[in-house]
Amino acid sequence: MTERSVNPLFSTALWLPAALASIFLLIIAQFSFLFFHTLAEFFSIIVSFVMFAFAWSTRRFIRNNFLLFLACGYFWVGALDLLHTLTYRGMQLLNEHHTHDDIAIQFWIGTRYLEALILLYSPFAARQKVRGKPIFFLFACISLIITVLVFNDLFPRTFIDGEGLTDFKIYSEYLIDLILLAALISLFRCGEGIRYREKQLIAASIVMTMLAELAFTFYVSVYGLSNIVGHLFKLASYWLIFNAIVISNIKKPYSELLASERRFRRLFENNEVALWNVDLSGVHGELENLRKRGVTNLRQHLYENREIAPALADTIHITDINTASLELFSAETDLDPRAQSEQLMRTLPMSMFVEQLCAIWERQPNIRHEVVFRNVDNEELAAIVSFQIPETILEYANVPVSVVDITQRKQDEQKIWRQANFDQLTGLANRNYFTDSLSHTIDLAERQGDKFALLYIDLDRFKQVNDTLGHSMGDKLLNDAAKRLKENSRKSDIIARLAGDEFAILLSGTGRPEVIEPLVTKLLNSLAAPYDLSGNETTISASIGIALFPEDGCEVADLLRKADSAMYKAKEDGRNNFHFFTEEIEKEALRKRQLEQDLNRAIENQEFELYYQPIETLDAEVISAEALIRWNHPLRGLVSPIEFIPFMEETSLIAPLGEWILKQACQDAMHWDHHCSVPPKVSVNISTRQFQNQNMPALVKQILTDTGLSADRLTLEITESLMIDDEDSTIHQLNSLRLMGVALSVDDFGTGYSSLSYLKKFPVSYLKIDRSFIQGLPNCQEDSALVEAILSMAESLRLQVVAEGVETSSQANYLASLKCRYIQGYWLSKPIPQHDFCNYLNTKLNSHQSRT
Structure with missing residues (x-):
């Protein structure tokens, strides 16, 4: 049920005290009007002073600008009403020195003007920051001015005995009613900061005040009936404002406290975190006793008297636990849950309890520990136990302790740690x-x-x-x-x-x-x-x-x-x-590291150069030339490929170097057109690692496009080991190259995994007999037999054969007798640079023309 759903004006409990008081005052009026008047006025005076006392003493806690403004104003309204009461006819206290009898009514009119203006401005004050002392002294000044005017006969006459009210009095009452009506309107239009209950009660109070003012316009005698009715309306008005300001604000903290307790209980019970209310008063008392006995270092004292900490732990009592605690500790047995929690607390490491005692001893602001213990089902739990250390002795009797289950988090952390390590x-x-x-x-x-x-x-x-x-x-x-x-x-x-x-x-x-x-x-x-x-x-x-x-x-x-x-x-x-x-290994490793650095520099500085060795027919026609890499080291001079090629194949350097060799060889071959009517092909060695790490068909196609060399003038030399490694991938790449028109040659044939099945699968066109089989010709029978077998096999497979390492005429003549069509070796020419190779081709061309 919301605040707006119940109108406080319809409450019987609100009107019953006012009704009983009115009946009592009416009875009193039948016997003594003066006594009636005094009681009625003193009620309003007391309400004014109580309202001020309440608002002034609670201004720093409630911070209600509306209440403080009204209270400061009504204090002086009550003070002026007190003067009105004390100067009333028959009181014989303050009016014996004055010549006329309407001084009390003058105080009344002045007070009602002040009250009406206070009610008119109060809704605006609710939206502003009100400073208590300046407002209080402002109303004090106004009240003082009214008092001076009345006591010095400077205030207009309001009543003439035997004639009744003066026009000033009557019109003043009407004007006050108009101000009160404006106050009523501003209360609802501008009173956003005023609570609904206060607004309703103050509105009813204003209406009662307006009715009282109207009643006071009709009496002829100060003891007349309209005067009695007016005071009864005033009584009702002050009773309403008393309920709106004093009773509402006295009830508010208690109702809010009750609501807060209910919210806390709901939060306590519905919280997913295990919460305990723990009584630590026994612990605090014992620690204070130790302090009085002169103990200064608690940690050292507990270490020397190990029985103290367990004894202190026995003084701890859990006064309440929530549902999450029962679930966390699997508390489904007949044992009282609080007893279970106390039992579990005693399973915590004593070292942690000692740390908590030291924190309390040192008056630290809070305690937070990660602990591991077991629930009633003997399952291991990881939790964070934390609480604020109380500031007063009374707070130690009810300390909220949170127990956060971090078992899953610890398991996740352990899992992440294992994945990382x-x-x-x-x-x-x-x-x-x-x-x-x-x-x-x-x-x-x-x-x-x-x-x-x-x-x-x-x-x-x-x-x-x-x-x-x-x-x-x-x-x-x-x-x-x-x-x-x-x-x-x-x-x-x-x-x-x-x-x-x-x-x-x-x-x-x-x-x-x-x-x-x-x-x-x-x-x-x-x-x-x-x-x-x-x-x-x-x-x-x-x-x-x-x-x-x-x-x-x-x-x-x-x-x-x-x-x-x-x-x-x-x-x-x-x-x-x-x-x-060993140190030898270190030296070799250093040599390789230095070699790697030098090779990286060599690639960047273009220190490599291609040499060419011709491949010719037995008729001395150059049909191809093998590109052979040379390294022009700035310090060591020309370095043989035997020193660096194997190392480069072990590293990733072979890929960029191999790409450069292929492109440079194709560019050089394009220059041979000027030296031969039928320019020779170029033969380039390709590493197994290049086929494994690069897309060779795409690379070859791009280089042929860039250099303009036709595919039929390029031969790629591969080793027998390539046929073993990654067979499916290799066959696919080799077939793609053959479809482009590039010829394939098996280099150093006979030294590796020679197999007819591989030769049948792979689309090769040439076999190059390794130089180790040529060197013994023609005298070595084993070499002769192997060479004859290779030539016979190649003929049956329709493959061309190139004999490498031919160094003598006898070797060349013997190979001619075996019908080996192509030879390569020092007998023809050693590997020579591009410029010399072009001259070599010119010499061959001139020799051929002279023979013709």
């Missing part, structure tokens, strides 16, 4: 956690003078398994390998998956090779055992690099780098092996 596939620590642990181990080892070892592990042949059997089987292999690492390591060791098929183990507490080697051998044997991948038995191995602390470094990055370098050395030594880091 552990590998999702294997459950091992990840690189982030491992490096943090390694850093902590270094700090600890430096302080304690300990040693430890770092193992860097890489699985051999994992890529082939992953590509052949699929990623799901690759994941299973990694998971099985991780389990073997855990099963064959010590509990104190930290095992991590750093990336892909790379793992690391931190062997704490040992730095001696004789202890480490058996552990590493055990790991290698375990990883080399066959794996069952859903019916596919697979065997792999591992290469392990070992770095020691402090011999090999005292920084995380140094130890990881050196263990990684040792691991690559183990791979170079044949895999399924381990290797300790």
Whole structure:
């Protein structure tokens, strides 16, 4: 039910006291009008003073401008009414020195003017900031002026005995009624800041005052009936304003307090946070007793007298708990919920209780602790227990304590922490956690003078398994390998998956090779055992690099780098092996880092140059030229590709360099048109990594477009290993290149995975016999047999053959006898720069013309 739904004027309880008082006064009037008048006036005077006393004493708390303005005004209205009462005919107190009898009526008229003006302006005051003292003294001045005018006979006559009221008195009453009517209108139009109940009661009070003023216009004698009726209306008016101002504002804090308690109870019961009302008065009392006994350091005192804290804990009592507490602690047993909560409080760590006692002792503003305890179902709960430390002794008897369940949050935090620090596939620590642990181990080892070892592990042949059997089987292999690492390591060791098929183990507490080697051998044997991948038995191995602390470094990055370098050395030594880091490995690593820096600079500074070696027929016709890279190092001079090509293929540098070689070779080939009637083709070596990391058909097409070279003048030389790696992807790219018109040649044929099935699948046009088979011709029977077999096979597969490394005329003549159409080698020409190669073509052209 809202405030506006009930009109306070219709309340019987409002009118009954006024009605009884009116009946009593009417009875009194029958015997003594003076007594009637005095009682009626004193009632209004008392109401005025009580209203002022209430408003003035509560002005800083209630902050009701409307109430304060009315109270200041009505105080002086009451003061003037007191003078009116004391000067009334028959009182014989203040009127014995005056010559006329209407002094009381003059005070009445002056007071009613003041009251009407106060009621007229009060709605506007409700919307403004009212300063109590200035308003009070303003009304005091007005009242003083009225008093001076009356006592000095300067106020107009209002009543003549025997004749009745003067015109001034009558017209004043009418004017006062008009002011009151304006006040009534302004109350409803401008009184937005006035509460509904106050507005209704004050409006009724104004109406009663207007009726009283009308009644006072009719009497002839001061003891007449209209005078009695007027005072009764005035009595009702003041009773209404007393209810509007005093009683309403006295009831308001209590009603608001009651509503606040109800809201708090609803909030307390419906809150999802567990809330306890705890009685800590016993704790506070005991702490104060300790303070009086001279204890200054409570923490030290509790440490020396350990029985005190448990005894203090027994003085704590829970006076109330809400529904959320019952749910949080699974309180579904017959045990009283408060007793359950007290029991749970006593399961909290005593150290936390001591901290709370110290906080109370030190008068800190609040307490907040994260705790872990168990509910009645023995389930572990994580919670935040917090409360404000009371400021007064009485508040300790009822302290609200909140218990926020953070179990799910802690679980989520733990989950996030695991995701950030552990590998999702294997459950091992990840690189982030491992490096943090390694850093902590270094700090600890430096302080304690300990040693430890770092193992860097890489699985051999994992890529082939992953590509052949699929990623799901690759994941299973990694998971099985991780389990073997855990099963064959010590509990104190930290095992991590750093990336892909790379793992690391931190062997704490040992730095001696004789202890480490058996552990590493055990790991290698375990990883080399066959794996069952859903019916596919697979065997792999591992290469392990070992770095020691402090011999090999005292920084995380140094130890990881050196263990990684040792691991690559183990791979170079044949895999399924381990290797300790040595200074030689460091020197080799430094050499490679320097080489990488130099190569990056070389690409930026265009320090590379292409040399060309002709491929000719037995009739000395140049049909093609192989592009061979050379590096013009600013300090070392011309560097052989044997020194840097293998390294570049291990890194990402081969891609930009390979692209530059292909584009430059095509550009150079376009210049050969000026030196031959039939310009030769250009043959370019392509790395396996380029096919794996680049879209070669798209790259070749773009370069041919940019340079203008026709596709039939380009031959790409690939190795046999390309036919094994990533077969489906490779076949697709090679077929696309053949459809463009680009020829494909297998370089160094016979040294790799030679297989007729691969030659049948792949769209190659040429086979280049490796120089190792040519060098023994014609005297070596094994080389002769192999070359004859290759030529025979190529003929049957309709492939052209190029013999590489021809250095003597006897080798050339022997190959001619075997009908090998194309040869390449130093017997024809060594690799020469572009300018020299153009001269070489001119010489061949002139020689051919002279023979013709």
